[in-house]
Amino acid sequence: MPGSFDILAVAAHRDDVEQTCGGTLLKMAERGRRTAILDLTQGEMGTRGTAEDRAREAGEAARILKVAWRCALDIPDGRVENTYDNRIKVARVIRELRPRVLILPYWQARHPDHATASLVGYEASFLAGLAKLDLGAAPHRPYKIVYASLYADVRPTFVVDISEQFDTRFAALMAYRSQYQDQEQGSGLFPRQAEIRERIAAMAGYYGLLAGVRYAEPFVQKEVGLVDDLLAIPVQSI
Ligand SMILES: [Zn+2]
Secondary structure, X not given: OOOOOOXXXXXXXXXXXXXXXXXXXXXXXXXXXXXXXXXXXXXXXXXXXXXXXXXHHHHHHHHHOOOOEEEEOOOOOOOOOOOHHHHHHHXXXXXXXXXXXXXXXXXXXXOHHHHHHHHHHHHHHHHHOOOOXXXXXXXXXXXXXXXXXXXXXXXXXXXXXXXXXXXXXXXXXXXXXXXHOOOOOOOOOOOOHHHHHHHHHHHHHHHHHHHOOOOEEEEEOOOOOOOOOHHHOOOXXX
């Protein structure tokens, strides 16, 4: 297992990260940051494809996003629960990777797995820092936790400009061929690729518009923003 990472994104399902913060991860990697993804489940409940298909596709998507490390835990898909065992599984990964920044899903969500993944990630971060909890690796707590809020209907506290990463992020999502290629099976559920792209561009365009850029990904942070220089605050007011 590799040493220190800059950013770890935790999500319930493979392809969640690609939809919510993949552009941000790519942008950070392009700037020389070491990024990682931890998926809590293996996707065995998906309508299309098998867990093995999704494992292969997730690896391909990680390569496209220049993510240095990706792993999926064995928590049951559709049954992500905030148990001590699950928190410990995530805490172990946090200690091994030692990320400075942790990206979690927003804590309120339509899909219960997403909301629970947020709680599990937060509480695992707390556990990971407990000096007397013996998990084999040295205690570590992320310095910063931010919440990827694309799935949630909340106003972000900041957005990341992904105008230059948008196309590549879309390619990473399309790496999930079992999910997104036009097929007969379940065709009532899955929109065609062009429609998906239009929907994703509309979302990224909306968040971009809020900040005066073309495409962006939204995040919420619980802490206040700290400003050193009023003249350096971005995003025009009027
Ligand atoms: Zn999901």
